[in-house]
Amino acid sequence: MDLFAATSRVVSLARSGAIAAARRLFDAMPCRDTVAWNAMLACYSPDAFSLTAALSAAASARDLRRGEQLHALAIALALPAAFPVSNALIDMYGKCSLPSSARQVFAEMDDPNEVSWCSLLSAYASSGWLQKARHLFDEMPLRNAAAWNALMGGYIHHGEVELAASLFREMAAHGVRGDIWTFSSLAAACAELEDPRLGFSLHGLVVKCGWSSAVEIGNSVISFYARLDLAEDAQKVFDALPSKTQVSWNAAMDAHMRAGGVVAALRLFWAAPARNAISWTAVIGGMARNGRAEQALRFFSAMVGCGLHPDELTFTPVLQACAELALLHQGRAAHGGLLRRGFHGDVFLANGLINMYAKCGDVDSSIRAFLGAACRDLVSWNTLLLGLSLHGRAAEAVAAYEEMAEEELSPDGFTFAGLLMGCSHAGLVEQGSALFAAMGVLAGVDHAACVVDMLGRAGRLAEAAELVARWPAAPLRESLRGALGRLGVGRAAVVEELLRSHSIEGVEEEEAAAYVALSNMCCSGGLWEAAAEVRKAMAARGVRKPPGRSWVEAKGKVEAFFAxxxxxxxxxxxxxxxxxxxxxxxxxxxxxxxxxxxxxx
Structure with missing residues (x-):
């Protein structure tokens, strides 16, 4: 076959789509001229459809660099004017969070179609340009369900769930019928809002429109009921689904765990046709939240034994369980596991590590976890301050608080609670009093109780009585105020006042702390008989202080001991x-x- 015939054959094969055969023939040619090379290169020349597919792939991968290269190629081939290419470019720039470039492509179009408008609206909404998205939405010549969904999705993605709910009401008023995406995303928004009325109305509308059998919507409705701790309603929706996905089983398990129904959740867990990492994480987290720390760790070991890989959401309750049981060895093992998997940058895990090490008594490791955190929030500081305070390092806690102030983080009630507790136990009366005075409107009854306890431990009972006298409080503290005022008069007066003014009705569990504080103050003032009478009064009035407890880890088993x-x-x-x-x-x-x-x- 001569050169001309071979080149003609290459062109013929290329036009018929047999690119591989054309390439084999081209490679077998003994000699090739410029015409032959151009013919072969033309086989690989992209058209509008191939370029659109490539842009869609770049958009899905959020690969801006590759997308810009494809844009340049489209310009070189004079293809941007084609609708599929322009719309794909707008979509790519939107998904890569470059709405300004998407707007430029849109502006260069001669006559944008419905897809073009929706693509630009989605680019604005997903990138956080919510006001511009709403303005564009109002200017659209035609608003279909896709346009409503795009704006609604932007609101939900950026936390404006109330605006999303309002938009849905507007959508219904315009007579636009929602689709699966509309109902599923709005149900998720209702779960975020924890708005029962809106969620119930939406569920009723789903049933009315015939979407109740759609598994995507059903899963979102189950999650909505789970957020409200309505496990029975979530179970009814789950049972009504004709087909269930793994998400359905996981959402139903989570609903029962949130409501404290551990047995029902485990029944679903073992009945599920398959269990993925999310299923195991839901059970582990539920066990930790419901006070079953030891079982949470057992399930974690079983999960790893099944060959599943835990993620950040799995390690968070594991660290919580290790902290609850004071299992330092297992806590360190979990720390090593999350480091090996590259999860050390998560702020929730960092806070879990700070808390775990502090509750296990390894304060130095808690400090190292705090210092090594990639980012720190207020919870990080509060956890560190409380850990230092509980282990008698109140001076370091106060110093850390001063560092926190330099970072311009605003303290909250938990911050001061930890500091005041540390000052009380360490006898730092002046520092504690100064902190309490600096609280201003943040000061609550619990903080005042810490200060009263601190003053009582230091033997400064007159100041403690003065604080109680000017603090507006509940009836129990009214009687405590009178008892404190008589501490200097005699033991009999204290006990008589206590016994006369207290009754078992209305006594709440939290008030046990006030009785204990009064008993401690009597001891601090040398009123030993009065302290004993206070304890007797607690028993007679049915006021119970939660018993102290401790744990011992031996041979991989945890033994708990209660007072x-x-x-x-x-x-x-x-x-x-x-x-x-x-x-x-x-x-x-x-x-x-x-x-x-x-x-x-």
Missing amino acids: GGLEGLLLPEAEAVLATLRSLESEMRSPSSILSDHPGR
Whole structure:
């Protein structure tokens, strides 16, 4: 075959779409001239459709550099005027968060069509140009469901869920029928808003429009009910779905876990046809939230044993469980696991590490986790301050608070609660009083109680009484105010006032702290008999202080011990320990062992 015939054959194969055959023939040609080369190159010359496909791929990958190269190629080939190419360019720039470039492409179009308008609207909305998006929306010659969805999606994506709900009402008023995307995205918005009335109305509209069998909408409605802790309603929606995806099972599990229904959630977990990493994470997180830290760690071990890879959302409850059980060894192992997976930049994980190390008693590692955090928020500082305070390092906590002020972070009530607690335990009365005075309107009853406790521990009972006297509080604190005012008068007056003014009705669990604080103040003032009477009054009035507890990790197993828990052990060693404790307690309570207030005794 001569050169002319071979070149003609290459062109013929290329036109028929047999590019590979044309290339094989071209490579087999013994000699090739310029015409042959041009013929082969023409085989690879992109047209509008191939360029549109390439731009769509660049948009999906958010690859701005590749998209700009394709734009340059389109200009070189004089293709931007074609509708598919221009619309693809607008979409690409929008998904790459470059709405100004998308607007420029739109402006260069002679007669933009409906897709062009929607693409530019989506570019504005997804990039956060919400006001311009609304202005463009109002200017559109024709607004279909896609346009409403694009603007609504922008509102939801940027946290303006109330605007999204308002837009949906406007959409219904214009008689525009929503589609699957409309209802599913708005149901997600209702979950964010936790607006029961809007969510219930939307669910009713979904049923009325015949979309209740759509699994995407059903999943969003389940999530909405989950946010409201309405597990039974979520279960009804789940049961009504004709076909269920993995998202459906996970959403239903999460609904039960949020409402405290651990058993129902586990029943769904084991009944699911498949379990992915999100399923395991939902169970682990639910166990941690519902006070089942040990089970949360067991499920985490089982998840890893199944070959699934945990993500940031998985490690957060794992760290919480390790902190709850004070399992330093397992906490360090979790820390190593998240570092190996490259999750060290997440602020929630950083806060979890700070908290875990502090609650496990390794304050230095807690400080290192704080200093090594890629970014720190107010929760990071509050967790560090509380950890330092609880471990007797109140001076360091105050110094850290001063550093926090230099970073122009505004403290909240939790910040001062941790600081005041540390000052109380460390006896830093002046610093604590100054912090309390600096709180202003942030000061609450809990903060005042910390200061009263701090003053009582320091023996400055008159100042404590003065604080209680000018603090507006509940009836319990009214009686505490009177009792504090009589501390200098005599023990009998304190006990008499306490017993006369307290009744079991209306006593809340949180008020146990006030009784304990009064008992501690009596002890600080040397009023030992009065302190004992306060404790008796607590028992008589049914006011119970949550028992102290501790954990011991041995051979990979956690044993928990509660104050007063030895009575339940049927062991001879336990009975011997209890007998010794009762003997010591009896000796301490005998009149001869009670210290007198008299100087020199």
